[in-house]
Amino acid sequence: MTPPNEQADPEGSSFSAESSGIPAEAEAQTSSPGTLDDGNQAPMQNPPSMDFWQAIYTRRSIRRFKPDPVPRELIDQVLHGGIWAPSSCNYQMWDLVVVDDPKINQELAQISSQMGNAPVNIVVAYGRGFSEENFANVQSAAALIENMSLAAGVLGLGSFWITQVGDADALRAKVGLPIDRWVVAVLALGYPKSVPQKGPKRRPLSQVTHYNHYAGKPIPSSADPAAWEPELLTIYQRARVLNGLRHNKPRAWEVHALDQALQDLLPQSEEATEQWLDVLPCTGILSDRMARKRKGTEWSVVERSNDVAAWCARRIKPAASSYLWPATGTDPTPTESQFDTLTCFFRLEGLRAAERSELMAQMFHWLKPGGRLLLGFVSKNSYHNWTEGLRSKGKGPGGVEYVLSPDPNIGPFEALAPSEVSALAKAAGFTTKGTLGLQATPTAEELTFRTRNFNPRLGSLVRGVGSVLRLLEFLPGLSRHRGRFQYRLYTRPKS
Numbered sequence: 001m002t003p004p005n006e007q008a009d010p011e012g013s014s015f016s017a018e019s020s021g022i023p024a025e026a027e028a029q030t031s032s033p034g035t036l037d038d039g040n041q042a043p044m045q046n047p048p049s050m051d052f053w054q055a056i057y058t059r060r061s062i063r064r065f066k067p068d069p070v071p072r073e074l075i076d077q078v079l080h081g082g083i084w085a086p087s088s089c090n091y092q093m094w095d096l097v098v099v100d101d102p103k104i105n106q107e108l109a110q111i112s113s114q115m116g117n118a119p120v121n122i123v124v125a126y127g128r129g130f131s132e133e134n135f136a137n138v139q140s141a142a143a144l145i146e147n148m149s150l151a152a153g154v155l156g157l158g159s160f161w162i163t164q165v166g167d168a169d170a171l172r173a174k175v176g177l178p179i180d181r182w183v184v185a186v187l188a189l190g191y192p193k194s195v196p197q198k199g200p201k202r203r204p205l206s207q208v209t210h211y212n213h214y215a216g217k218p219i220p221s222s223a224d225p226a227a228w229e230p231e232l233l234t235i236y237q238r239a240r241v242l243n244g245l246r247h248n249k250p251r252a253w254e255v256h257a258l259d260q261a262l263q264d265l266l267p268q269s270e271e272a273t274e275q276w277l278d279v280l281p282c283t284g285i286l287s288d289r290m291a292r293k294r295k296g297t298e299w300s301v302v303e304r305s306n307d308v309a310a311w312c313a314r315r316i317k318p319a320a321s322s323y324l325w326p327a328t329g330t331d332p333t334p335t336e337s338q339f340d341t342l343t344c345f346f347r348l349e350g351l352r353a354a355e356r357s358e359l360m361a362q363m364f365h366w367l368k369p370g371g372r373l374l375l376g377f378v379s380k381n382s383y384h385n386w387t388e389g390l391r392s393k394g395k396g397p398g399g400v401e402y403v404l405s406p407d408p409n410i411g412p413f414e415a416l417a418p419s420e421v422s423a424l425a426k427a428a429g430f431t432t433k434g435t436l437g438l439q440a441t442p443t444a445e446e447l448t449f450r451t452r453n454f455n456p457r458l459g460s461l462v463r464g465v466g467s468v469l470r471l472l473e474f475l476p477g478l479s480r481h482r483g484r485f486q487y488r489l490y491t492r493p494k495s
């Protein structure tokens with residue numbers, strides 16, 4: 001548990017130097033006798049220990065902590081674990097600022113809300129210009145952080161790794177780090193409120209490992225649906241949903257839009273029992289919400305994989321029936337004229353053009369004559385692509401997971417032109433019965449969320465501009481034509 005060898009603390013530590021376990025010649029290169037910390041006394045006497053594999057498998061990201069302060073002796077032990085990580089060229093250009101002052105932590109939470117969770121935030125910085133080749137600086141800092149999180153777990157503490165640190169320069173300045181230190185991440189630390197029994201699942205070893213030569217198919221890192229083979233979309237979505245993304249909640253402004261669309265376009269039916277199919281519900285969060293509101297409905301879901309379909313079906317009480325699409329030939333798929341009502345929210349956007357037409361044709365086929373389809377999609381003619389463009393020009397990471405799209409969306413996403421959707425519906429045989437466009441400008445809730453990690457001045461400027469723009473929502477026809485969320489009510493003609 002205790003570090004085997006460590007250079008003396010120049011400030012004068014109480015650690016003594018004894019047998020280090022480091023080869024004599026290496027020891028001679030780095031330090032003189034009497035200045036080594038051999039770990040026998042540092043920093044805790046008899047710290048708790050844990051089986052190595054248990055430490056690895058039970059480490060969890062903890063995001064809710066007790067307010068209790070963490071004794072510095074324990075923090076130091078965590079830091080010791082950290083600095084015994086490997087670093088590129090053994091430069092050890094890391095610097096750690098441990099913030100355990102509640103007042104400063106509150107200030108950090110203003111920079112990124114992620115830092116408002118724990119009584120301790122360890123700001124991890126690395127020297128700029130050191131080992132940048134192949135990101136060896138990031139790799140060194142990451143090794144240190146992982147060592148610290150493992151050490152924290154063994155000591156009964158919880159930790160979570162924060163990369164969403166907001167304005168990293170503001171954070172650096174706040175904790176007094178000089179300009180030549182680069183803030184890599186923050187490790188939040190504290191006593192956990194509760195420890196999850198199980199962690200989010202890992203991709204199976206067989207999927208990620210290839211001996212001698214890569215033999216798999218990589219998941220595209222592009223949000224463009226054209227880059228995604230349908231089979232890969234199925235695999236990716238299954239992995240994300242089962243690995244924990246199913247807990248992502250739809251945002252409040254998306255839920256308001258959905259509620260309004262249901263109320264305006266699909267009011268509660270007079271019929272006693274309605275057969276309702278939710279198409280590609282993905283996490284099932286919206287199906288669950290609709291099912292709670294619409295009693296007396298018999299629910300079914302259709303998804304791309306058995307696991308995700310079963311997950312969504314179980315979310316609904318009583319459990320929904322589950323079907324697969326695209327059809328596999330062996331698993332149940334919805335049948336001709338089976339349903340009174342279909343809903344499909346923000347799923348066409350993730351499909352390739354051919355799959356979009358195929359799904360529209362299938363949905364027509366699954367409906368009874370006279371049955372209704374409520375389709376929701378994000379319009380290309382709205383501010384959606386504009387904000388997406390801003391995001392990709394900014395510092396934020398690109399790729400699939402960060403697509404600004406109705407949450408929870410998983411995988412590729414491309415906003416659609418309303419004319420394109422109309423053409424798809426027409427080609428499938430649908431008749432349009434209703435149109436609703438919502439949120440031509442971002443709601444106050446969305447702007448508050450999107451600007452939560454901006455510096456305060458910029459954040460209030462953006463929100464101020466947003467509230468002025470929102471006055472435009474009163475212009476007749478604007479939301480209908482420029483609304484981000486578009487809903488269409490289609491019917492399958494009776495004959």
Ligand SMILES: Cc1cc2nc3c(=O)[nH]c(=O)nc-3n(C[C@H](O)[C@H](O)[C@H](O)COP(=O)(O)O)c2cc1C
Pocket residue numbers: 059060061062063114160161162163164165199200
């Ligand atoms: C490089 C890195 C960055 C991370 N950034 C964040 C973050 O900003 N916020 C957060 O809540 N979790 C963050 N995490 C935690 C991951 O979400 C978490 O490790 C993952 O879901 C697996 O869960 P587990 O740590 O409990 O096994 C990060 C993890 C790593 C390795």
